[in-house]
Amino acid sequence: MTPISRVHKNQGVKLFIQTVIARAYPRLIGQQREKSWMFFDIVLPLLSVSAYVFIYRAINAPEDYIGFVIIGGAMTAFWMNVLWSMSSQLYWEKEQGNLALYILAPNSMMAILLGMALGGMAATTLRAAVIMIIGSWIFNVHYAVVSFSQLFLVFLLAMVALYGLGMMSSSVYLLLSREAWHISNLAQEPIYLVSGFYFPIKNFNFWIAAGASLIPLTLGLDAMRQLVFTTGASLGFLSVPIELGILSILCILFLVGSRYLIGYMEKLAIREGRLTESRR
């Protein structure tokens, strides 16, 4: 039998990139393997979107509100992804036994988190795009994009900030362990409401809207709607440049925060023996 030989291993930037791609892989490929995603991630969200559309039509709301709802419904997919597949992910990986293997490997945990985020973002973009296209087609929504470059920038910043928040909260969840599950459950519905997935947050009192803006999707959605609909600007919370500025700050805050927290979490878990679930 041929001997099991030694191999060359990359380090530094190459290793970092390899790690990011490898951790993104299960989300890029694996998540599409079970075809049930089409029902849970497309059909169900479209149903809740439809509910709002029918209500708005029934009360004769401005036609642009229909578009608001479609975009909101598509962006909800990202929020769900961050809530259930980023924030609680490290906790789940710990139960599964993967977390110890990630820490054991020679890469930085940031590479693992980034891989998770990029993979989740890509898989969710697919779902969001399908929701947008089908929703716009069924309900005959017209878009009037003011600036494609600004729109892209808003989307990009909102994504970085949102997944940065997910990366950061994944460490927090890990420290809170079992409580984490309940927090996700609690967070889901109220945040639907205050983030304005289905209506403009301008309808809220300023301070509620400002508080909701900590969740990057809130401002991202608000800015995107302003850039996409003719009546958008009049319904916006703040002006697009200000919203871009705040989103940039959130990006930095969350990314730096996640780096700091994951380091802290790793040290604490190694000291207290909490890297594996307690049964092992």
Next chain:
Amino acid sequence: MHFAIETQNLCRIYKIRGGKKTEPKELLALEDVNLQIRHGELFGLLGPNGAGKTTLIKILTTLLAPTSGSAIVAGFDVVKNPEKVRPRINMVSGGESSGYGLLTVRENLWMFSQFYGIPSNIANQRIKQLLDIVGLSDRINSKSSDLSTGLRQKMNVVRGFLTDPDVLFLDEPTLGLDVGASREIRHFIRKWIDDDQTRTLLLTTHYMVEADELCDRVAIINQGRVLACDTPATLKHRLQGEAIYRMEVSPLNGTNLQDFESIAGVHKVTHRAQDGFSILELILAQDDVISSVVNTMTAGNIHILNLQKREPTLEDVFVDLVGKSIEEMESDADIEST
């Protein structure tokens, strides 16, 4: 001389938190562990449940901080330079459910190889080769969630070897596997060590045969302390002066057992109840003590069904050191926990 693994007075205390108000209890999981494992050695840690085997492996693999003492693995301190240790090691635990069920065997293994910076094409070649050796190549494209326990464990073991570590840690690699699968994995472990003399492997087990047949050296560990550390042959040689007998007798109860232990020249007696009879293993100072044992039995109306002298095994060494067999300790623990 440089060692692949060297520990100095390693201790680990776990704090077990009870209720909100009660003071946390302390559990001494490792106490003054001093081990020196050479490059090229296949080293076994043998001990019952709760002995501290996994705790020691976690410390050596940088996943757990020691409470005091130090450890050098592959040339670096596990506390001060974990980032230097990690590229040089890997670990697999028995019964782990790592990876992602939706990915195939190849994809799971490929993913882990990337975390160690192995170029993709080389990783794929190596995955094929290793799966071939463990006899899993026909399942290379199966979803890992579809694998049976044994096949899954083979995949996990391959993951450990795939990243070409200098020092590999296997925590109960054959846990829960049938005889055939265990043998294949042991065979693979031996081949990996023999293929390159610079590799070092530390495995834990509570199977005596595994330690005896597979390992170059064995440390016997119980309640966090290393009781003995040597080659299996030397360990067994310690009992060479003593006589070891295996008896099958009519069913016994606990009181009889104490009668035997009080006979002069009887060092240790272990007892296993079977269906309709009992098995006794006796460690005696010398051969003629057996006649006193037989006399006591006859007096107590116990029938001897079978009597046989045998060579010492690691099991006997363990009993000699600890006073009980691993099996007895584990069934005691079961009774306590119910």
